[in-house]
Amino acid sequence: MKISVKPKAGAGLDLSPMLDVIFQLVLFFLVSTTFATLPGIQVNLPQSTTAQSTELSGITITVQADGRLWFNEQEATLQSLDSLLSEFDIGELAKETYPVVLSADEQITSGVIVGIFDSLRKNGFGAVSLRTASPK
DSSP states (O other): OOOOOOOOOOOOOOOHHHHHHHHHHHHHHHHHOOOOOOOSSOOOOOBOSSOOOOOOOSEEEEEOTTSOEEETTEEEOTTTHHHHHHHOOOTTSOTTTSEEEEEEOTTSOHHHHHHHHHHHHHTTOOEEEEOOBOOO
16 A cells, blocks of 8 residues: 655745845845945034045044044144154054144134144145134
8 A cells, every 4th residue: 555645835924035145134224325424523514615534534633612632532632642643553654644623612812733744744744634614
């Protein structure tokens, strides 16, 4: 006597293609999203209509309206800026081309900015960008 075994008709649904599509969508949105790291120090930047965007990598020097100076996220003075710049390790990169972004409040005098530029030049940094705001 022969016994035949019939396969059960299942109502299961294969979800692996749908999970592949969802994974691809998540990867697409993660890669296409731009993350801008803006400093947490509040300054009122001067406006410029001809400004071009640059990367916010490298060294960031911020000067607030009350004259407080920040070297990256570390509070500094104009006198201590020389030592901070000389001790800053950039690895094997050239200091002349290492990016430095200067974010100064629009109320800061040019004397403070010239002092910062002097410190940067004394320590060999040459690629300095002034951060501005675009008009509203």
